[in-house]
Amino acid sequence: MTRFAILLGGDLTVTARLRAQIRGARVIAADSGMMHAATLGLMPELWVGDFDSAGSELTMQYRDVPRESFPAEKDATDGAIAVAEAIRRGATEIVLLGGLGGQTDHTAGLLGQSIEIARKGLACLLSSGIEEAWPVIPGSMEVALPPETRLSIIPFSDLEGLDLAGVKWPLLKRSVPLGSTLTLSNVALGPVRIAVSSGHGVAIAYPPLEFHV
Incomplete structure (x- = not known):
């Protein structure tokens, strides 16, 4: 790599x-x-x-x-x-x-x-x-985040089949239309897995202050 x-x-x-x-x-x-x-x-x-x-x-x-x-x-x-x-x-x-x-x-x-x-x-x-951000496109990825990291997913188009695991409020095969606020301000419990079947957006994270040293 x-x-x-x-x-x-x-x-x-x-x-x-x-x-x-x-x-x-x-x-x-x-x-x-x-x-x-x-x-x-x-x-x-x-x-x-x-x-x-x-x-x-x-x-x-x-x-x-x-x-x-x-x-x-x-x-x-x-x-x-x-x-x-x-x-x-x-x-x-x-x-x-x-x-x-x-x-x-x-x-x-x-x-x-x-x-x-x-x-x-x-x-x-x-x-x-x-502040950190990753692109979200069809497929899956794992993001290494410290526990208690605030995490949002912002759709740039309609998202279909969104899975979100390793968070306080997990999602499974959810549709998230453009403009939805469903995926704002979740909380990571540790490494987070994000998967989507169609659409694109960005995941934005704010690691806790103790990691800013």
């Missing part, structure tokens, strides 16, 4: 859990996402973007990192360009860091992008350090 961590420009809280999730990952920075490299103790193998928000200090500090520049007026975000490059370099798993909790349009777009990544057959995790 080849794991890539993509550094994005949003807020990031560095926790022991997050460090474990990116251990051994290859790294690509998207524009100002490079600001997280030093805190994480990582050296990206590539820096992509239009560099309109990277800052001259970062440019000097990481002047030896290979760069690919793109015009500011383009048809993809810097993060999407970084993901495409990770896939081109053989990624089988992508961790998107710093993309949650910021501007709603960018966050929603990134969640949608994670679904497309999953449809390509790649594992995908989004994390801000205190």
